[in-house]
Amino acid sequence: MKNALAKFKKIFGGQLDLTDKHLFRNLIVFTLPIVLLTTLQLIYTEADQIVVNYYGGGYKSFVAVSANNPLINLLIGLFVGIAVGANIVIAKARGAGDKEKAERSIQSAILLSIIFGGAAGILGFFVSPYLLDLMKVDPEVKPLATTYLRVYFIGLPFLMIFNYGSSALRALGDSKRPLYVLIICGLLNVGLNFLFVIPCQLDVLGVALATIICEFFQAVLVIVFLVHNKKSFARFHIRKFFSWHGTELREILWAGIPAGAQSLVFTLSNVFIQTFVNGFGLTATAGNSASMQAEAFIYTMMNGFSVAVVSITAQNYGAKNERNLRRILWYSMGTVAVLGLAVGLIFTLLRSQLISIFLNERSVDNAAELAEAKDYGMRRLTLVCMTYFLCGIMDTEAAYCRGLGHTTTPTLIALFGACIFRIVFMETLFRFVPFFHKIEWIWATWTMSWLITDAAYWIVIPRYRKKAFAEIARDSSIS
Numbered sequence: 001m002k003n004a005l006a007k008f009k010k011i012f013g014g015q016l017d018l019t020d021k022h023l024f025r026n027l028i029v030f031t032l033p034i035v036l037l038t039t040l041q042l043i044y045t046e047a048d049q050i051v052v053n054y055y056g057g058g059y060k061s062f063v064a065v066s067a068n069n070p071l072i073n074l075l076i077g078l079f080v081g082i083a084v085g086a087n088i089v090i091a092k093a094r095g096a097g098d099k100e101k102a103e104r105s106i107q108s109a110i111l112l113s114i115i116f117g118g119a120a121g122i123l124g125f126f127v128s129p130y131l132l133d134l135m136k137v138d139p140e141v142k143p144l145a146t147t148y149l150r151v152y153f154i155g156l157p158f159l160m161i162f163n164y165g166s167s168a169l170r171a172l173g174d175s176k177r178p179l180y181v182l183i184i185c186g187l188l189n190v191g192l193n194f195l196f197v198i199p200c201q202l203d204v205l206g207v208a209l210a211t212i213i214c215e216f217f218q219a220v221l222v223i224v225f226l227v228h229n230k231k232s233f234a235r236f237h238i239r240k241f242f243s244w245h246g247t248e249l250r251e252i253l254w255a256g257i258p259a260g261a262q263s264l265v266f267t268l269s270n271v272f273i274q275t276f277v278n279g280f281g282l283t284a285t286a287g288n289s290a291s292m293q294a295e296a297f298i299y300t301m302m303n304g305f306s307v308a309v310v311s312i313t314a315q316n317y318g319a320k321n322e323r324n325l326r327r328i329l330w331y332s333m334g335t336v337a338v339l340g341l342a343v344g345l346i347f348t349l350l351r352s353q354l355i356s357i358f359l360n361e362r363s364v365d366n367a368a369e370l371a372e373a374k375d376y377g378m379r380r381l382t383l384v385c386m387t388y389f390l391c392g393i394m395d396t397e398a399a400y401c402r403g404l405g406h407t408t409t410p411t412l413i414a415l416f417g418a419c420i421f422r423i424v425f426m427e428t429l430f431r432f433v434p435f436f437h438k439i440e441w442i443w444a445t446w447t448m449s450w451l452i453t454d455a456a457y458w459i460v461i462p463r464y465r466k467k468a469f470a471e472i473a474r475d476s477s478i479s
Helices: 002-012 023-055 059-066 069-096 099-134 142-154 156-171 177-197 203-227 246-278 282-318 322-349 351-358 367-385 388-403 408-432 439-478
Strands: none
Touching: 023 059, 023 156, 023 177, 023 203, 023 282, 023 322, 023 351, 059 142, 059 203, 059 282, 069 099, 069 142, 069 156, 069 246, 069 282, 069 388, 099 142, 099 156, 099 203, 099 246, 142 156, 142 203, 156 177, 156 203, 156 282, 177 203, 246 282, 246 388, 246 408, 246 439, 282 322, 282 351, 282 367, 282 388, 322 351, 322 367, 322 388, 322 439, 351 367, 367 439, 388 408, 388 439, 408 439
């Protein structure tokens, strides 16, 4: 019994050694908390929209909050993408057994989170109305959308600290404590949503305030875990809070900026496409937003594997473990494909029920508008869900390349496969050919771009694998 408990604790407690022989088990055990974390993040974010929809200002408040999602995702994707650089540098140091470098990298990552979060928060607060104008947000909901976005920007530094701190913990093999932080703070977020919206009647402002309060506590707790981490391979030291380590900062930025740029490229293309969706009217915007909220659950399930693959690949590359480097890509791609297809099918079958969670007669006075918005949502969900696994494969391929130290290539592939393709399609065929001037073709650009990028990675992945194995063989012969 004691042996069984010890084995359970070794597998499911503390930090995992991602370089040992139990690769598939480690992939699942390490990824599960990441998937739960990102899913809970999504649930808590969507709680903002649901609470204002049902108990606040209703339909228009829902659209006002959801209209901000592409812009918020753009900024978070850019700066959290740079956190991938911290993950790579710390994980590689962990695999190589270099404790001092790992700790310098953790200090540098937290410093960057403060700098980026503060700068983006201040800038975003003042330019929020202009960003919403660029998005062509409906004038009826723009004042509410501006309120939500400005308050959200105030909390951005806290969100960055949490995300960079979580990335550092995952690089060390600990994907569980970021989940614990989110569970605690997420429950607080939901409670504050109801408090601020129902008794206080703050509507959109209330859910925005609840969000930044919880982000503050997330930042504090993740720092506490990094500091009080005595059994960990590396720790964060408060007395060195503003330490500047030029080498590690450069390495994090060198690895992370391309990852942030890739997120920016995808989000910019989504923002660009959203302007065309908005052109079909408020009901199309609402239906499209409701569908995207539902689809996001599929994405978070699969994206957890790409987050895990970065850490696992980088650790094994640092440890020169050729066996695990050969297998991790196939294990993760296969799991993502099966999971994406299964969940996509379930979501397609339950499309009416899922859309009704976000669009309900209790929040819309006009029954005809509600029916039209729900129809848009169900049509999009049907079209996109069954191909979402292609997005998961794409992210896994990008993560594998980054873990091997090739961070620029995924950005270039994303630039051409997603951003440029989508812009060219919308500005040519959609705009000038009547056959393509349907909202379904807007939605189809997601699937088409995923296919293009999936195929493009296999031009470079075999070469990168060969280069990594040659380096491992050369180092082994020298030692």
